[in-house]
Amino acid sequence: MHPLHRALFQPRRIALIGASADRTRLTARAQLYLRKHGYAGEILPVHARENEVLGVRAYPTVTDIPGEVDFAYILLNTPHVEGVIEAVAAKGIGAAGVLADGFAEAGPNGAALQARLVATAQRAGLRILGPNSMGMVNLNDRIACTVNAALEAETLPAGRIALVSQSGSMMGAIMSRGAARGIGFSHIIGTGNEADLSAGEIGGLLVDDPQVDAILLFLEAIRQPQHYADLARRAHAAGKPVIAYKLGRSPYGAELATSHTGALAGSDAAAEAFFKALGILRVTSLESMIELPALVIGRKPPGRSQRAVSVTTTTGGGGAMAVDCLGVAGIEARAPDAAAAAKLDAAGIHHHGRLLDLTLAGAKPERVAAAIDALQAAEDTDLVLSVIGSSAQFKPQDAVAGILRARDAGGAKPIAAFLVPQADASLRLLAEAGIPAFRTPEVAADCIRAWSEWRAPRPGTAFPVIDQAFPAAPDEADARRLFAALGLASAFAVLRTPQDAAKDVAFPVALKILSPDLAHKTEVGGVKLGIADAGALRQEAAAMQGRVARMAPAAKLTGFLVQPMAKGLGEAIIGFRRDPEVGPVVLLGTGGITAELFRDVTLRLAPVDEAEARTMIAEVKGMRLLGGWRGLPRGDLQALARAVVAVSRLAARSDISEAEINPLIIHAESEGVTVADAWVVRAHNG
Structure with a gap:
């Protein structure tokens, strides 16, 4: 295991720098939660004036702590962090979390302060979590080094899903939502500003952890993309799915959009392409984050997806909702094919259309199991979705029995369930059995779409060298020469003055002004199409030069570009x-x-x-x-x-x-x- 893994996730000695002796203060929470949830290691409060903090011996500075320290959580206000980082680095501590905000997100001065922190840490080999980090929770090892109020809970269900969140408040929110349906986490880490450690690098450390089966990422931005690429490749090799929920759009998108491409390629579209290329499953709802892992843990990407499922239901309306939501997500609910139909007929189960409705036939466990078994034989679907009605609420054991029986029969295709009523007991039974269960048709559709789009990480493509000189202020002729070097040559000629002859270009031609400053030439009168001969070309070029100079006086004009008129399909x-x-x-x-x-x-x-x-x-x-x-x-x-x-x-x-x-x-x-x-x-x- 990487030494940083132990320092971050299994620290035996934790320094709490700025720990408060007042139990009501935020800065007292880390110490309270560590003890409350059973931390077996040594807590080392650092307080400038107190000899004891909450019953534990305190030290005036981190330097005064005897022996090695694995992890330091810095709970001080922003102005005091920089000096303490120097002391933490000098102490030889491997990793430190910084709670305070007011760094890069607060403007140029904060960004400069953050840069100094990172430079100090890097010189000493210290890794920083944050700033603006709510800390780290390792639920299996009972280490709750955090100030997140969700840790007020008396018990914390441990599990095998790790959550890495750029938002501190979402750490507890997602943990509590999972706990409500019996889904526990192995680790919950808040990365904050990611001045040093990114969510991608933290996720990469968790890939090697034997307590982790899947990694969830709650992202506001993608920082240090190379870490995500490494995480994705190693997670795929280890058979551990990575699931991302990303919100927000880059503030740079419009600012850098000097071309149509910039306007069309919004940062969210780029993020979508990024996740797909890396084989990271992207969900569009918070609930999907919690409910998708059960569908993908222990499975490989489906490779070639049919983007189609089989649906069986014990409630007509609930089944119809599922079919509808799946369709909106681009997933077709298909009628049984010949193979599935033959097995349904043999079992005496009537079937018609896209939805196999068992409502009137009686939803006994053996019939549900037979229906799922038959639908698993379909050759044109990826998954079987079982929709359960009121029995999920009032008879949970009976409601899930048919699904469990079908699963135990060993079909190759995944089985999932959508529970139409509020049915916590049935959700828990299915969660314990490792069967994906969804509370809403929208989340079911989102998760099944993500599963169907899941692919192995795309192999890296070598970058061939392109030896083509390119000027500091290029115009369209320079752009065309670069594209020609890439294999995209089209005929054109450059005129430096309106009187120059257009050689090696057949009339009729298009005429365009050349300028490194004009991305959209039409708007300033810089384009003329269908010019029939040389005389008309000279005349149009002279007129264009004057027109563009009037409409765009600040633009540097470098000549004219002439190209044959072309018409295609x-x-x-x-x-x-x-x-x-x-x-x-x-x-x-x-x-x-x-x-x-x-x-x-x-x-x-x-x-x-x-x-x-x-x-x-x-x-x-x-x-x-x-x-x-x-x-x-x-x-x-x-x-x-x-x-x-x-x-x-x-x-x-x-x-x-x-x-x-x-x-x-x-x-x-x-x-x-x-x-x-x-x-x-x-x-x-x-």
């Missing part, structure tokens, strides 16, 4: 962006001037391979028209896939922050694609 937008949270992403969508209006887009972490690019194309509704929809001519979707791969390779160029082709004109099958408009943004640190 459709248009796409392909964008690249270095997202501030998750890193390089590539976007594909329906292109042209309506790109932002329809937002018909899909996103992936970059780079991608051709197989992934083809999957992206299938996800964009507008691209279906080019796949032979209702006899329409087919577009060159293979060339489009290659173009997506090419643009995604910009991940290898740290000097590029954003890039975009909009539109990319898609020609008929085998006739390729044409770059109609290109734009690249240089990174400030590139």
